[in-house]
Amino acid sequence: MAKDKNAKANTESSIVAEIPSEVVIIPIVNSPIFPGMIAPIILSEDKYTPELDSYLTKNNYVALNLVKFKDFGENSDAVLQEMDEEQVSYEDDTESFPVTSSSDSPKGITPKDIYKVGVLCKVIKKLKLPDGSVNLLVHGMKRYRAVEYIADAPLLVARTEVFNDIHEPDEELDAYTRSVINQVKKLSEINPYFNEEMKLAMLNSPSPGSLADLVAFALSLDVPEAQDFLETLIVKKRFAKLLVYLKREKDVADIQKKITDEVNDKVNKYQREYFLREQLKVIRNELGLDEDDKAKDIKKIKETLEAGGLPEEAKKAAMEELERLESIPDSSPEYNVTRTYLNWMVQLPWNAATDDKVDIESAKKMLEKDHYGLEKPKERIMEFLAVRKLKPEYDGTILCLAGPPGVGKTSLGHSIAKALGRKFYRFSLGGMKDEAEIKGHRRTYVGAMPGKIIQALKRVEVNNPVIMLDEIDKIGKSYQGDPASALLEVLDPEQNKTFIDNYLDVPFDLSKVLFIATANYVGEIPEALLDRMELIDLSGYTIEEKLSIATKWVIPKQLKKHGLVSKEFSLGAPVLKALVSDYAREPGVRVMEQMVAKLCRRAALEKVSNKKFKKFAPAVADLEKYLGPKRFETDMAQKPLQPGIVTGLAWTSFGGDILFIETIPLKGRGFKLTGQLGDVMGESANLAYSYVKSILQAQIEEEKALEEKKASKKKVSKKKIDTPATVTAPAVAAPNPEEATDFLAKHEIHLHLPAGATPKDGPSAGITMALALYSLSTNQMVRGDIAMTGELSLTGKVLPVGGIKEKVLAAKRAGIKEIILPWQNEKDLKEVPERHRKGMKFYPVKHFDEVLKIALKSR
Structure with a gap:
């Protein structure tokens, strides 16, 4: 053992003695070289300078130092040297350990940009490559520190101080070594990088310090960690740090293995299912079985x-x-x-269609059977059917049935489809705010589906049905698009031949579809959409028509619906008339049907609970018991009136209606309006107030002129009266015009239109408001059995208005027999059926003078 230590010490001393005191430093950015490692460094042609070549010819030692982390700006893409992906082997004659090394070095690096502690390397081989670059194979020898920088151009040269590992063999160092080896063994099960070659190289490491360097190099540490590890000379501390790095690597490897296993499981599952299906397909084909x-x-x-x-x-x-x-x-x-x-x-029914079977006589009988009244709409429908019979491919305009609720718009659509022998489909546009409801969603959206038009064609299974677009006036608009604009293409005969739904993304021919729209209020339909449709007005029903409808359709339908028969239920003519006039005066028949259903439910209750029940036949007096208080007054014409109150006629989205214009005097001066009046109606009221004041003043001037004429007692020609050129005194003189004028001047006049919660607008109440103001100022009563409508000009002319038919029907329902209307609207009375005009008197007027003559009660 002592001999080995001495041999090792002698070797290290010889190496230190061989290393020159001054070396060239090559900065590297990552993948540091540790002592004992052999790695190639590739220097490009422009990086391998003649000075470096001359230096390597004389001296085969270089120093590799890591560059500190910093932003190198525009020079970040430039490198001094590059390390290729090659095998880096530990210094051993029998084993080698492959690692991947790559590093870049920016230009313009100064001594301040690199760490002082690095590795002294011996250049083993220098090889020039075909592209002009140079491959240097270096062998890491010792840790060193740059004591002093001698030159920084053209080469970075420094004076060196070499370090040796500091370690004392003891039990703690052995424990560290074994722990590191165990950790590497565990990593080898997860990370294929720690393979058998790695374990063999570790067993053959010449010293614990070399073992630590080998494992650290294999971990590919970050630059700060690698530099810290490089600067740790005490081997024990180096092992302690290495265990921390290995533990972190183990955790990362575990997570990576878990993710990889999950992905592999999913992929393997799909692959397994695919292979099994393919095998099953082959087996089925071999056995002659059915396909999957x-x-x-x-x-x-x-x-x-x-x-x-x-x-x-x-x-x-x-x-x-x-x-x-x-x-x-x-x-x-x-x-x-x-x-x-x-x-x-x-x-989709690309070619499937039903054959039109138009029989004019049977269609006429069917319309008469299913609908009472409505002569003009029926006549237009018959014309439409006649054209279809002569020319089946006729692309006519789109029909739009406009009228108040409950007048039979939807049932007329059913009748048209029945008369043509076509299938019928209806969907409501009310509240629709998404353009995709009409033109479909694009298939990029989750849950995409075609629009309502294509869905309707799929359900009816033919390409020429009758499709009813209900409530087209209630279509909405939002950030999701404008459905009304999407309907323009659908309802235009010139465009719908190539209608493209966003979902299908191919043209579909809608020209064979018969579209019928319904609306309550035409004014709410967009103008461009209205231009593509032909309007058919459906006015409300009179009391007489409602009685016939109730007898022929409503009562039999409700009896069947409630499990009753005709002999168990009876509504006499007086009872039915009272029900219609007091509880169901709306233009349509829907409310009337609800009231009849209410009586049928009462009859069903009595039939079940009363064993002696024979027949349910309520009297007029019983209606309040079964239906509650009256919703309308029976006879509007008998309403007590007073000066300043006038009955007018108005048009609403639910049909015609009557309204009372009320005026009262207050202390003060001015003119006050209430009743939710719109801008047009407010201007009309102010115009009426100014006109009444002007005609009263003109009447005073005329009386003064007459008195002066009588006082002069001279035979002179008629004296010219000094009145405004556009205003003349009324033909019906006020009892006391001067007092009337003073009355307007000394009082604040309050004009009100009842039903204050309902917005009102339009100029058609002009003569009505003027008459109310004239009646109040002159203290004259207005006839209670007469109603009127007409726009008033500032010169007293009565101008035409709209909705005459609906207003006449409203007056008829209210029991009013006489109506004042503009003379230019007399032609519109032809639109009112003769039976509705029967018993009524009409006064066409041109000037407000005529209104005064007709409407004021004689004194």
């Missing part, structure tokens, strides 16, 4: 595509997807996505 489910699906889809008669573009897209489907494992999520798309493609 995937092959069946693909075969079935392919046969359907071949026989489905798809357009060329659609068929091409479907076949491309089918090819993709064949290459996708059926366990993959993408398989179901592609298969669902192909199912949509093969299930």
